[in-house]
Amino acid sequence: MARLSEHGIRLSSMSPSFLNSNSTSHTWPFSAVAELIDNASDPGVSAKQIWIDVVDEGDQRCLTFTDNGSGMTPNKLHKMLSFGFTEKGSGKSSQQAIGVYGNGFKSGSMRLGRDALIFTKNGGCQSVGMLSQTYLHNIKAQAVMVPIVPFNQQTNILLLVVTEDSTASLAAILKHSIISSEEQIHAHFDSIHSKKGTKILIWNIRRAKDGKTEIDFETDPTDFRLPEIQTEEIKKGLSNSGSLRHHQNIPDMYYSLRAYLSILYLKPRTQVILRGKKIQARLVSKKLSYIEHDVYKPQFSVSYCDSTRYV
Ligand SMILES: Nc1ncnc2c1ncn2[C@@H]1O[C@H](COP(=O)(O)OP(=O)(O)OP(=O)(O)O)[C@@H](O)[C@H]1O
């Protein structure tokens, strides 16, 4: 029986397979990485730095994104792991938020890998949450479930009062993630060196058809690169659309994350450190001969035409 709302009407639910469908909006892994950096630099979070790395956790290769922003309460973490919730539009911050849809974390993280753990501390409370396709598949879940476990940040004691599902959530994380003890959870909290901040750990990194991870971590130990086979695909696409002439090489931002991140923001607010080395921002707007300002403002209003159709 579907869960009922306070109106006595059944709630919609979301199939676990939607996590993968939703991630296909990112046809290129670097735009998925950008979602996670956007979140760290958005007003309200305002991280000064974000560290991006690849690490081995047991026998699993993982991506990590660690920021020293505001961190989250367990309730905020629940919204982060849900769909369509964003508070950014309502803020009075003078800075423009990049996030609008309440979807970027889900689409971005699930594009990079099948599973993610989020460790976050906000000064008083430290919480771990899990968004995992492997877990949902293993337990044959009919709808997306997101285990969340809050601990007191000073005493490391599990907070049972904040969420009544803490014990079940902890058991799910220890059984189905790459973390198998509470000590390991606390080691991850401790690896966020600031009092507040968030660390995202992604494993079961997406692989290409040849079985290799779609991001090449070996060729340059200070970069994430796309292998030649993928670069050729991008080149074909650019040539077909007329964006690249026959004899031209594709710009390095298409296959080097370091090059892409150096031009990603017109006004960078957060310093990105990729594999221990800072990204040097290149301010594209300063190098252009002719500048035209065009502010992207998505419009959500619809005009109501007749009684049956929106236009
Ligand atoms: N690194 C982070 N630190 C603190 N809060 C975060 C972090 N990442 C995400 N959040 C919170 O989770 C919410 C959901 O993030 P998500 O990226 O899914 O949506 P969004 O940024 O609001 O909108 P968009 O879909 O346009 O990216 C954010 O609004 C923010 O409150």
Ligand SMILES: [Mg+2]
């Ligand atoms: Mg976002």
